[in-house]
Amino acid sequence: MSYLEYNVKTVPTGLRKILHLNWALVLLLTAASCTGFLMLYSVSGGSFNPWAEPQIKRFALGVGVMLCVAMVPIWFWRNLSALAYLVSLVLLAIVEFFGATGMGAQRWIDLGFMRLQPSELAKISVVMLLAAFYDWLPIQKTSKPQWILVPVIIILIPTIMVLKQPDLGTAILIMLAGGTVMFLAGVHFAYFASVIALGVATVTAIFKSRGTEWQLIKDYQFRRIDTFLDPASDPLGAGYHITQSKIALGSGGWTGRGYMQGTQSRLNFLPEKHTDFIFTTLAEEFGFIGGISLLMIYVLIILFCVSSAMKNKDRFSSLLIMGIAMTFFLFFSVNMSMVMGLAPVVGVPLPLVSYGGSAMLVLLLAFGLVQSAHVHRPRGVK
Amino acid sequence: MKRTPHETNSSWRTINRRALLIGGAQVGFAGLLALRMRHLQVDQADQFRLLAEENRINMRLIPPSRGDIFDRNGVVLAENEPSYRITLVPEDAGDVDDVLAKLSALVPMSEEDIARAKSEIKRSAPFLPVTILDRVTWDDVSKVAINTPALPGVTPEVGLSRKYPIGPYYAHVVGYVGPVSQRDLDRFEDPDPLLRIPRFQVGKVGIEQKYEDVLRGRAGAKRVEVNSIGRVMRELDRREGIPGSNIQITVDSNLQAYVQARLGEESASVVVMDCQSGDLLAIASSPTYDPNKFVRGISFNDYAILRDNDRRPLASKTVQDAYPPGSTFKMVTALAALEEGVIGPNDTVNCPGHLEVSGRKFHCWKRGGHGKVNLERSLSESCDVYYYDLALKIGIEKISAMAERLGVGVSHDIPMSAETSGLAPTKDWKRRVRDKDWVIGDTVNASIGQGFVLSSPLQLAVMTARLATGTAVAPRLIKSIDGTDLLIGPTPDLNVSTKNLDELRKAMYAVSNDRQGTAYRSRIIAEGFRMAGKTGTSQVRNISEAERRAGVTANEDLPWKRRDHALFVNFAPYDNPKIAVAVVVEHGGGGSAAAAPIARDITLQALYGDTPPLDAYPAKDRDAIAQLQKQIQDMMPDISASRKDRA
Structure with missing residues (x-):
């Protein structure tokens, strides 16, 4: 069903929309963010500066953005999908040529009050455009090869641009989120099977290319993979991050060492303790109980999204919600896998908890879209 | 796009089916993460907590303060001073x-x-x-x-x-400390972690090195919390170290300083030993150097000056140099012969000036010969032929065995660097080491302390003390550690006939009291302080036949390096031996002229415990002695200033 087909009069209007927000989701997002404030306060040694206070301000701004986005009918956002996608591409191109360089990679544009990472925006806009595309495409054509090509191109253009920055983590995230939307839209299983086969072949090729003229990824990326496979091989070099992170996690035990008592983070053994490795501080100070609690919050956010998507009979809304949920899931699962030594260090932040302005704002904006889809879902239609 | 209700429903069902699939996969993966978290945080918690502690806590050593070194009267020889x-x-x-x-x-x-x-x-x-x-x-x-x-x-x-307050007087005895070198570390299987502290100082030479373990003490430690770049955040706890033990040595600084001053720049060494206890009262080697320079890190130039000096100030000549003892060895040959009974004290040997042994002529120092000599004359006038004759009668093995009994050719384990064991040669030794057979000429040479026989000044002093007391007294340098006196066991008897020893001592008395004695000019005339001794002149080179014919035998005509070593050993007082003295003046010429006067001055200084009265000296020497005493007193430091109560 599409919005063209149902009676918009059944959709709540005006301030009544607020009552129809998915409040459980709002509460869960707030809970995750508050965990972040708590940890940022701890890693700066019991101070709101330099991290906790700006993070709170951004959260407040983000919640405002989320509510505003939620109030706007979902069909408006659907119509904006293509534009959002184009804007993302332009911004990515700008970063490519004029962007500032941080941590060896070109990733953000300095807007003065914040640093904008266009790759964050790209993640959402790809999902939006794909959802809109499948909403428009006649269902019978979904699995036709020529109609497969279009979404693949939609996914690949930003993926390649992000990869050039280079930001392997975000590139994988975009691909997986895009693939998820295609899968949900009903693309035949055979395509995914062949893509997986191709992926395996590519990985093999990448490893085979090592050290040759046509090496496909950078040396530092190879090293990260090496240290992931065997962190003990270089405990003070590149393996340092993973080893120290595991020590921090492990020393937390059941209940942790107490708030602001984590020696690993307080004594700076943890790398990037306020961004990518913030979960280790949480796990060190609050132990298994603290870590599992945050994981539960994340799982509940995913479950509320899935349930909202399943209830929603609007094709665009369902696909969008699931795509955003997938993006969110990828964020935290890749980050946690990384700090627990299950995945290589790829620079993916912990959503809502890690310090970082644009990640937080874009995520809350995305959840605004989820809310909008929830509020403006078709009602009373068989 | 318009869709039929059927289309809409089927697409909705597809999405829901696949959404469930994806949602399930996501929850499943989250479960996997939870399991991993449990594995790290619960199952392996102890192991990781230990690693975190290791990260966090660092042990820092607290160096202990090094033990002080005192002389027998409590004068400080080595101490720690605050350095800024x-x-x-x-x-x-x-x-x-x-x-x-x-x-x-x-x-x-x-x-x-x-x-x-x-x-x-x-x-x-x-x-x-x-x-x-x-x-x-x-x-x-x-x-x-x-x-x-x-x-x-x-x-x-x-x-x-x-800091070594009177450093130069003790450079060779106490030694000095310096920063740990790789060589120091290599010496130990499991070096004390203290040694790894940058700039930590360990003994390099002398007692400082030999008693390193006693002086160093044990390190304390503090546990500190550090961050990832090693900055100390706070101290957790600390355990103080155990300071090193203080060592008191047997040397008397007044005497030691006097000896050093008396020797001056001469390349010489002196050992003064208590005959009864074996305490080394003075053990000096000259020229000396200032060990404080080494502690600070000596400059290359200063070091080169010390290293290249012909008179070898860095060498501890009293224990590390072995000289042919020359005529001072004659007591050994005589005692061996007396004990074997091949000769009596009054039996005589004719000295025509040389002795021919298997076709080779061995000369006496006196060209014309001494005529008939008995034991006393042979020693006091130092006749060589008498001893050639004895040696031929008893053989080298008996002589060397007696030498070792008297302490020559054996090591005495004095805690000073590079102690030599000297050499009391045997036939077996020559075959083993030189790969040649012993010839009779070797025995003849050995009988007068030439040839293969080697002795350090310390060994000569021990020999003299043993002759004086008839006991196997052993030298010692360490008096007490941390105020506890080291026990001296009962001195074993030498197992030599008292009658023979008395005869020998009488002969030694004649050396410095008989008008014909080689050291008569260096006699002591104060009753109760008279000394008995023996001069020695040891050849540095072999006098060739050509030289002998040309008559170039006067030492004064030779370059310094080729002149004979002058030696003198003595004990005093004759009738109640208290001290034994050995003096070696390198390239000093004759023992009676170069070594005996020094030995006399030192003997008197030691017996009186202060500047001796002039009437202890023969009348005609007194003016010269008075002048010398004044000179030396000007050079002596005020040692009492550095005395301090034993801690």
Whole structure:
């Protein structure tokens, strides 16, 4: 069903929309963010500066953005999908040529009050455009090869641009989120099977290319993979991050060492303790109980999204919600896998908890879209 | 796009089916993460907590203070003094160049100092203090301390460093300390972690080295919490170390200083030993050097001067040099023969000036010969032929066995560096080491302390003490450790006939009291202080037949390095032996002229415990002696100033 087909009069209007927000989701997002404030306060040694206070301000701004986005009918956002996608591409191109360089990679544009990472925006806009595309495409054509090509191109253009920055983590995230939307839209299983086969072949090729003229990824990326496979091989070099992170996690035990008592983070053994490795501080100070609690919050956010998507009979809304949920899931699962030594260090932040302005704002904006889809879902239609 | 209700429903169902699939996969993966978290945090928690503690806690050693060294009267020979240094923490200094410029305006700093400081600052972590100047005077430290507000990051600090208050008198005995070298570390299987502290000082030479373990003490430790770059955050707890033990040695600084002053720049060595207890009252080697220079790190130039000096100031000649003992060895040959019974004290041997043994002529020092000589005359006039004859009768094995019984050719385990064992040669030794058969000429040479026989001055003193007492007295240098006197066991008997010893002592008495004696000119005339001794002149070279014919035998005509060594051994008082003395003057010429006067002065100084009265000397020597005494007194330091109560 599409919005063209149902009676918009059944959709709540005006301030009544607020009552129809998915409040459980709002509460869960707030809970995750508050965990972040708590940890940022701890890693700066019991101070709101330099991290906790700006993070709170951004959260407040983000919640405002989320509510505003939620109030706007979902069909408006659907119509904006293509534009959002184009804007993302332009911004990515700008970063490519004029962007500032941080941590060896070109990733953000300095807007003065914040640093904008266009790759964050790209993640959402790809999902939006794909959802809109499948909403428009006649269902019978979904699995036709020529109609497969279009979404693949939609996914690949930003993926390649992000990869050039280079930001392997975000590139994988975009691909997986895009693939998820295609899968949900009903693309035949055979395509995914062949893509997986191709992926395996590519990985093999990448490893085979090592050290040759046509090496496909950078040396530092190879090293990260090496240290992931065997962190003990270089405990003070590149393996340092993973080893120290595991020590921090492990020393937390059941209940942790107490708030602001984590020696690993307080004594700076943890790398990037306020961004990518913030979960280790949480796990060190609050132990298994603290870590599992945050994981539960994340799982509940995913479950509320899935349930909202399943209830929603609007094709665009369902696909969008699931795509955003997938993006969110990828964020935290890749980050946690990384700090627990299950995945290589790829620079993916912990959503809502890690310090970082644009990640937080874009995520809350995305959840605004989820809310909008929830509020403006078709009602009373068989 | 319009869709039929059927289409809409089927697509909705597809989405829901697949959404469930995806949602399930996501929850499943989250479950996997939870399991992993449980594995790390619960199952392996203990192991990781240990690793976190290891990360966090660092052990820092607290160096113990090194034990002091005293002489037998409590005069300080080695102690720790506060040494001031100026350190700078680059992080606190801000503009390091500016601070260094200000500092160099305040205290004297050479270009080299500044360059070294800058390079050290570059190398070390910004929060670690870098030593800018070491061993700064109190005045300079005060200047810096007053001006610290203008010198950010600069701190005057106090440490301990070794000081030898009367260093040059004890350079060869006490030795000195220096920073640990790789060689020091290699010497130990499991080196004390203290040795790894930068700039930690260990004994390099002498007692400082031999008693390193006793003097060093045990390190204390503190546990500190550090962050990932090693900055100390706080101290958790500390355990103080155990300071090193104090050592008291048997040497008497008054005598030691007198001996050093008496020897002056002569290349000589003296050992004064208590005959009864074996205490070494003085053990001096000259020329000497200032060990304090080595503690500070001696400059290359200063070191080269010491190293290249012909008179070898760095050598501890009393124990590490072995000389042919020359005629001082004759007591050994005589006692061996008396004990074997091949000759009586009054039996005579005719000395025609030489003795022919298997076709080779062995000369007596006196060209014309001594005529008929008995034991007393042979020793007092130092007839060589008499001893050639004895040696042929008893053989080398008996002589060497007696030498070892008297302490020559054996090591005495004195805690000084590079002690030689000397050599009492045997036939077996020559075959083993030289791969040649022993010939009779070797025995003849050995009988008068030439040829293969080698003895250190210490061994000569031991020999003299044993002859004087008839007991196998052993020398010792360490008197007490931490105030506890080391026990001296009962001295074993020498197992030599008292009658023979008495005859020998009588002969030695004649050496310095009989008008014909070789040391008559160096006699002591104070009753109760008379000494008995023996002169020795040991050849550095073999006098060739050509030289003998040309008549170039006068020592004064030879270059210094080829002149004979002068030796003298004695004990005193004759009728109640208290001390034994051995003097070796390298390339000094004849023993009676170069060594005996020194031995007499030292003997008197030791017996009186102070400057002896002039009437102990023969009347005609007194003017010269008075002048010498005055000279030496001017050179002596005020040792009582450095005396301090034994801790």
